[in-house]
Amino acid sequence: MRLYRSHVLICGGTGCTSSRSQEIKKEMEKYIAEFGLENEVQVVMTGCFGLCEAGPIVIVYPEGTFYSRVKVEDAKRIVEEHLYKGRIVKDLLYYEALEEETDTVKSVNEVEFYAKQMRIALKNCGVIDPENIDEYIAVDGYKALTKVLTEMTPEQVIEEITKSGLRGRGGAGFPTGKKWAIAASYKADQKYVACNADEGDPGAFMDRSILEGTPHSVLEAMAIAGYAIGASKGYIYVRAEYPIAVKRLNIAINQAREYGLLGENILGTGFNFDIEICLGAGAFVCGEETALIESIEGKRGMPRVRPPFPAEKGIWGKPTLLNNVETYANIPAIINNGAEWFASIGTEDSKGTKVFALGGKIKNTGLVEVPMGTTLREVIYGIGGGCPNGKKFKAVQTGGPSGGCLPEKYLDTPISYENLTRLGSMMGSGGMIVMDEDNCMVDIARFYLDFTCDESCGKCTPCREGTYRLRELLDKIVEGRATLDDLDKLESLAHYIKDNSLCGLGQTAPNPVLSTLEHFRDEYIAHIVDKKCPAHVCQKLLQYVVTDKCIACGKCINVCPQEAISATGEVANERTGKRRSVINQELCIKCGACLEACPPKIGAIVRI
Amino acid sequence: MKKTIADLEKIRMEVLKNIDLRNSKEEVRIVVGMGTCGISAGAREVLNALVEEINRRELKNIKVVPTGCVGMCRLEPMFDVYKDGEKVTYVDMTPEKARQVVVEHLVNNRIIEDYTIGKRAKE
Numbered sequence: 001m002r003l004y005r006s007h008v009l010i011c012g013g014t015g016c017t018s019s020r021s022q023e024i025k026k027e028m029e030k031y032i033a034e035f036g037l038e039n040e041v042q043v044v045m046t047g048c049f050g051l052c053e054a055g056p057i058v059i060v061y062p063e064g065t066f067y068s069r070v071k072v073e074d075a076k077r078i079v080e081e082h083l084y085k086g087r088i089v090k091d092l093l094y095y096e097a098l099e100e101e102t103d104t105v106k107s108v109n110e111v112e113f114y115a116k117q118m119r120i121a122l123k124n125c126g127v128i129d130p131e132n133i134d135e136y137i138a139v140d141g142y143k144a145l146t147k148v149l150t151e152m153t154p155e156q157v158i159e160e161i162t163k164s165g166l167r168g169r170g171g172a173g174f175p176t177g178k179k180w181a182i183a184a185s186y187k188a189d190q191k192y193v194a195c196n197a198d199e200g201d202p203g204a205f206m207d208r209s210i211l212e213g214t215p216h217s218v219l220e221a222m223a224i225a226g227y228a229i230g231a232s233k234g235y236i237y238v239r240a241e242y243p244i245a246v247k248r249l250n251i252a253i254n255q256a257r258e259y260g261l262l263g264e265n266i267l268g269t270g271f272n273f274d275i276e277i278c279l280g281a282g283a284f285v286c287g288e289e290t291a292l293i294e295s296i297e298g299k300r301g302m303p304r305v306r307p308p309f310p311a312e313k314g315i316w317g318k319p320t321l322l323n324n325v326e327t328y329a330n331i332p333a334i335i336n337n338g339a340e341w342f343a344s345i346g347t348e349d350s351k352g353t354k355v356f357a358l359g360g361k362i363k364n365t366g367l368v369e370v371p372m373g374t375t376l377r378e379v380i381y382g383i384g385g386g387c388p389n390g391k392k393f394k395a396v397q398t399g400g401p402s403g404g405c406l407p408e409k410y411l412d413t414p415i416s417y418e419n420l421t422r423l424g425s426m427m428g429s430g431g432m433i434v435m436d437e438d439n440c441m442v443d444i445a446r447f448y449l450d451f452t453c454d455e456s457c458g459k460c461t462p463c464r465e466g467t468y469r470l471r472e473l474l475d476k477i478v479e480g481r482a483t484l485d486d487l488d489k490l491e492s493l494a495h496y497i498k499d500n501s502l503c504g505l506g507q508t509a510p511n512p513v514l515s516t517l518e519h520f521r522d523e524y525i526a527h528i529v530d531k532k533c534p535a536h537v538c539q540k541l542l543q544y545v546v547t548d549k550c551i552a553c554g555k556c557i558n559v560c561p562q563e564a565i566s567a568t569g570e571v572a573n574e575r576t577g578k579r580r581s582v583i584n585q586e587l588c589i590k591c592g593a594c595l596e597a598c599p600p601k602i603g604a605i606v607r608i
Numbered sequence: 609m610k611k612t613i614a615d616l617e618k619i620r621m622e623v624l625k626n627i628d629l630r631n632s633k634e635e636v637r638i639v640v641g642m643g644t645c646g647i648s649a650g651a652r653e654v655l656n657a658l659v660e661e662i663n664r665r666e667l668k669n670i671k672v673v674p675t676g677c678v679g680m681c682r683l684e685p686m687f688d689v690y691k692d693g694e695k696v697t698y699v700d701m702t703p704e705k706a707r708q709v710v711v712e713h714l715v716n717n718r719i720i721e722d723y724t725i726g727k728r729a730k731e
Contacts, residue, residue, distance in 0.1 A: 063671070085644070085676060086674025087675070138624040259616075267616075
């Protein structure tokens with residue numbers, strides 16, 4: 001095969017694809033051909049690099065030159081200057097990759113965002129071409145499957161996974177080895193292995209990125225699981241709104257079948273295993289294991305009563321092992337490197353690494369993978385870069401709509417399943433949304449509740465009715481109609497829903513309310529008693545007013561869609577006799593257009 | 609085509625040679641001058657010869673990177689070898705000489721004095 005002197009890796013994750021990385025690839029290839037470099041330079045479309053904030057990302061090896069926010073028009077310059085003439089295009093470098101003082105260029109691995117991470121599940125993302133099985137094989141792909149099929153008994157595989165201490169990465173953190181052992185213990189003519197890729201938390205995209213960046217890792221792990229529990233068929237339940245992930249999974253499955261790594265008599269060992277993709281319509285509740293199984297069977301996605309658990313009666317009533325994408329992505333590494341290696345990473349009760357999706361008010365939006373036990377502060381400040389624009393950090397929401405908001409005082413908590421649960425939040429699938437001083441915590445709680453209201457399947461009353469009543473109470477609070485009595489009602493109803501719902505959706509839906517009540521009660525009180533929103537977010541509780549800094553320029557009057565502003569205030573300028581603006585609060589719809597229009601150096605309009 | 613375990617290992621070794629370029633380990637760095645002067649004097653052929661020879665001998669953790677004009681255009685094609693904290697500049701290179709440098713300097717650990725800039729400057 002051909003050897004290339006340089007590789008250009010272009011991010012083909014969903015984020016960078018939406019900012020035209022496919023076109024960048026085409027342009028690059030065009031110019032590479034034009035300069036006659038097609039036999040020297042290889043262009044590869046990879047999975048997500050993780051630092052989505054800086055996308056589209058292009059990395060040139062062997063130097064590891066890290067170009068960020070590359071535009072289609074920049075392709076020619078990178079080819080001509082860097083690949084042809086050997087001069088790095090400095091103005092396209094990621095800001096941290098160029099040290100101004102010494103004029104030296106750091107490689108991608110030296111950039112802080114990457115240097116502080118430890119990648120196991122995301123190891124191949126942004127390194128290999130996900131649509132080329134050979135590249136996956138080259139980075140020890142299907143080595144674990146080979147080892148398992150030729151050297152280990154199913155019991156030994158389960159023992160190895162148990163010893164590693166791996167726990168479910170989908171949210172609940174159930175010990176994976178135990179799950180496999182239970183599924184293996186049931187006897188049946190047919191068993192199933194399923195992969196939960198129904199990623200529903202707003203802001204979480206680690207499962208998508210794994211499927212897009214290293215789909216074979218998941219296929220290999222599922223085959224290993226199939227061997228361990230005695231299943232010959234697997235299902236991947238993935239949402240249809242992940243088209244790139246679905247496309248690459250399909251390519252990967254076909255390649256694996258062609259190589260005989262899926263199908264009958266795998267690697268000549270007599271083991272049979274095949275995988276089918278099942279597309280979901282994108283319902284949050286289908287991330288719940290029994291609802292997911294219902295959906296695979298073609299029924300409406302609603303949870304079943306447990307027990308029996310899926311390990312006993314799952315898909316089509318047969319024993320089923322169900323794990324999350326990220327959980328599977330760890331399996332080949334555990335088999336290859338040994339359980340001791342994996343167990344040496346992390347904390348006493350939480351082993352290995354965890355992928356987090358950083359979002360919200362944070363500088364480096366993207367995907368990070370860190371060892372368990374890393375503090376929230378290290379993830380948010382060390383890797384995430386903290387809040388942008390010098391704003392003050394207020395809270396971090398972990399675990400998506402099922403998790404809770406943690407204030408600054410808990411930032412030094414080492415991340416583990418138990419620690420987050422103890423503080424009233426949870427690991428969840430690993431969403432991490434940062435909020436700054438401009439976020440109203442009551443509004444945030446209402447936002448998440450809005451989501452769970454919409455996504456409640458309606459099977460059980462506490463969740464179906466309770467979440468609506470909770471939202472009504474929150475509506476009252478943000479609109480200034482609530483009393484302190486309502487606060488008590490809110491709290492007791494939240495506990496009731498938590499205790500009485502059928503599945504995880506309802507049991508965790510009140511978490512955003514309960515955790516904000518615990519950590520930010522003063523904001524609730526301000527809304528109810530003072531009728532004020534301290535963060536100036538809740539529209540019904542804020543007013544736009546003109547202060548005496550107004551110079552009567554009239555810009556706000558021109559932009560007001562309601563014609564609520566008039567020049568009827570005090571005289572601002574004795575010479576011209578112009579009068580200051582006054583906002584008629586009756587007409588004002590609080591759109592904020594006047595605040596935007598007021599020249600920043602004047603800053604006469606304020607929210608109170 | 610169905611693969612055997614031996615086939616997988618073969619693919620692994622083969623493809624790894626190419627994608628090993630993307631790892632971050634670096635023990636030796638060879639910087640080739642690729643300014644207009646270098647390119648017209650044949651620097652690209654020299655660079656490709658280096659890459660081929662290094663791969664043929666399965667040497668690991670060596671990075672061959674291009675750079676712009678180094679300033680001594682009359683001695684192009686030239687490249688610097690950074691090894692064990694020492695920098696050696698080879699000048700007036702040809703693909704053949706470059707291959708010799710890989711063998712002598714990188715494999716046998718012997719600098720080819722005759723090709724270095726110090727020797728040439730005295731001439």
